[in-house]
Amino acid sequence: MAVDVGVDAVDALIITALKEEYEAARSAGLAGYAGHPGVATWEEREPDSLTPFLVGTYVLADGSRMTLALARPTRMGATATAPVVSTLVERLRPRCLAMCGVCAGNPADAALGDVVVAELAYAYDEGKRTQDGFEGDHRQIPAPDGWVRVAQDMETTDLPSFGEASSYEARIWLMERLYAGEDPRRHPARTRFLSQASWTEQIQSLQAEGLVIREGAALSLTTAGSAYIEQLVYDDLDGPRELPFAVIVGPMASGNVVVKDGLTWDRLKRWGVRSVAGLEMESAVIAQVAHRLGLSDWVVAKGVMDHADPRKDDRYKEFAARSSAEVLFKLLSKRLASPHRPGQTGATSRIRSVYVVGGVTGETTYPDFEKSQLAHICEQLGRAVAESGAELVVCSPFPDSADLHTVIGYVQSGVGRIVHLHSPRHPEVAEKQAKMLEMLGTGHNTEIRNWYYPGPEDEDSKAQAWLLCQIQALEEADAVIAIGGRVSKTASTVLHLAEARRKPIVPFAFLGGASRRAYQRRDWARLYPALDHRRLMDRDAVPHAMEIADHLVTARLRAPHSYRWPPRRVFISRARPDAQFAQALEAYLSSAGITAVFGERELRPDRMVNPTIEDAVLSADLFVVLWSRSYALSRFCYDEIELALRRHDVGELQLWIINLDGSDIVPPGARSLPQALARTPQALVALVRELLEHTEPAPTVPGRE
Structure with missing residues (x-):
């Protein structure tokens, strides 16, 4: 059955x-590899446009998957490729721009059939030609470190095109090298075909058959041997099906002409890049488009079909195209594939967790139907929270609460991640929880985490026990969504506490109660002029609750007028494993005329590390923390954020915390600060662009909101 894939x-x-x-x-996408199913069906999209493409979902053995688009120009070369790439990047907004195909390989490093993965890419024919020769003016773009590292560590033995060389294939390989005038002892693929023992055996066997002759250290084909290999090559119409091929990581040079002179490799050395591994016509375009359009991830993998010399032919072309595609899909699966649950949508919200509070109010026009109305609305809310990717925080398992019905919607969505259930220890509560879990069943993928607190000592202290749970739940959530709730109960107190702690609150007012009072207390037009707050009076807006919550969370990060705005220098504090996020952000800031500052770039051999970084922080107008699990483990990142917090505490520096993976903020001084979630480099850039371009101020004085 085909998988329906959107193209947003x-x-x-x-x-x-x-x-x-x-x-x-x-074909490689359809075939998969090593038990990974691959793409079930490629779906043709926009066939009548100038840039048609295929879309498919690539599935791995563990259920992880990635959405891929596949396209091509009508001609090879940079001129034909650039407009197709630029158009589709703008149209599809990919996380990664990738290319596979064939190239010429440097005979010093790559054998026929090997796959070259670009460590960097550049156009080697950019420059000036004078009477004295060519003067290069290259713009080299390095590939992201994460992709290079995965390529350097990649094994090819589990790919369909890989095959160990048989004794016969090793024999033919040796004779082909001699026929080409190469020294098989120094060939980059020698160990894949011949061990020390088999080397001696093969030579002795070929000598005995009169196919090679050995004179001291020289080994060459006899006339019979040359005739034998010429006939074999002539009859080999389709080229190899399997080879012991390897992945070679090195510079990739692009030019506007097809080369077969055998001289270009030496010229490339003289023109500035000594270790070029691959030569073709389009990789520089891929790198340049990714760089200019702010994509942090790009990768080029191309199979070696020849060595750009007079012996150039197409015998290895089919194999090289196939092996490069297999390597590319494996690279993509290692870097991009994400866990999948049936019906799961992308995690798009800027919020990690949402606390839902409320219940019946007794204030509606038809109080007898209020429970049914609450149940229907809160199930919609639960689905909305789940589909945004946020975790759900609740307290009450009782049917007159908003909590229970939101949990039902969250779980039944099929994409809910985690429900945090904060409750007091009490037999009645435990019974309701057990019934709730029984009703939800076990056929869902949502994890229910229980957080228990001291129970009431008597009937009179029940409200206090529940309030303790609600306060703790409030502490764990990044935003609050309120629907109804009796004014005489704890919901009213919880919402006042949330306001005092500057938690973003989405108070739906149509059921009345504590939620309506919270809505009426706020000067929405002044605080959030870009938000149509009247939607909070409309029950039809409940499915859009997370969009409203995202708006409020983003507003908390916006710069108050007391800081220099717009900033001119932005310090980006990040851990090394998150370099792709930082690169994307730096590219955007540069395009906006803003200087990005990184601590390690400021280091000098004549200065100590700490004062150098402190000077860099002091020079910044804005400090952006790219928080992640890796960040939490870095001592250097801690030093940077501590410096920034000191300046922030005295009102000298605007500080944003952007969470990349939903992990908990560790430094105590940073936990109370606003944060927003951005799970991809593209989401990070979109968030920062919105923060920089929007003039709406953040609320600063809780008592005056």
Whole structure:
């Protein structure tokens, strides 16, 4: 059965330059590898447009998956490729821009059939040609470190095109190297075909058959040997099906002409890049488009079909196209695939967790139907929270609460992640919880986490026990959504506490009660002029509750007028594993005329580390923390954020905390500060763009909101 894939955004856009490369990538996607199913069906999209493409969901053995688009221009080369790539990147907003296909490989490093993954890419023919020769003026773009590292560590033995060399294949390989005038002892693939023992055996066998002759250290084909290999190559119409091929990571040079002179490798050395591993026509375009359009991830993998010398032919072209596609899909799966649960949508919210509070009010026009109305609305709310990717925080398992029905909607959505249930220890509560869990069943993927607190000592202290649970739940949540709730109960107190602690609150007012009072207390037009707050009076707005919550959370981060605005220098504090996020943010800031500052770039050999970084923080107008689990483990990141917190505490520095993976904020001084979630580099750039371009001020004095 085909998987329905939307095209609002994809994980990777894969470009090929030739139709043969396109078909190889399409087939490799369908074939999968090593038990990974791959793409069930490629779906054709926009076939009548100038840039048609295929879309498919690539599935791995553990259920993880990634959404891929595949496209090609009608001609090879940079001129034909650039407009197709630029158009589709704008259209599909991929996390990663990728390319596979064929290239010429440097004979010093890569064997025929090997796959070259670009460590950097550049156009080698950019420069000036004078009477004295060519003067290069190259713009080299390095590939992201994370992709390079995965490529360097990649094994090919589990890919369909890999095959160990048989004794016969090793024999033919040795004879082909001699026929090409190469020294097989120094060939980059020698160990894949011949061990020390088999090397001696093969030579002795070929000598005995009169196919090679050995004169001291020289080994060459006899006339019979040359005739034998010429006939074999002539009859080999389709090229190899399997090879012991390897992944070679190195610079990739692009040019506007097809090369077969055998001289270009030496010229590339003289023109500035000594270790070029691959030569083709389009990789520089991929790197340049990714760089200019703010994509932090790009990768090029191309199979070696020749060595750009006079012996150039197409015998290895089909294999090279296929093996490069297999390597690319494996690279993408290691870097982009994410766990999947049936019906799961993307985690798009800027909020990690939402506390839902409320219940019946006794203030509606038809009080007999209020429970049913509450149940229906809160189930919608639960689905909305789940589909946004946020975790749900609740307290009460009782049917007259908003909590229970929100949990039902959250679980029944099929995409709910975690429900945090804060409750007092009491037999009646335990019974209701048990019935709730029984009703929810076990066929869902939502994790229910119980948080228990001291129970009431008597009937008169029940309200206090519940209030303790609600206060703790409030502490654990990033935002509050309120629906109804009796004014005489604890919901009213909880909402007052949330206001005092500057928690973003989405108070739906249509049921009345504590939620309506919270709505009426706030000067919405002044605090959030871009928000149509009248929607909070409309029950039809409940499915959009998380959009409203995101708006409020983002507003908390916006710069108060007391700071220099817009900022001119932004210090980006990040852990090394999160470099792709920082690179995307730096590219955007640069395009906006803002200087990005990184601590390690400010280091000098004649200064100590701490004062150098402190000076860099002092020079910044804005400090952006890219928080993650990796950040929490870095001592250097801690030093940076501590410096920033000191300046922030005395009103000298605007500080934003942007959470990349939903992990808990550790430094005590930072826990009470606003934070927003951005799970991808694209989401990070979108958030920062909105914060910088929007003039709406953040509320600063809780008592005056």
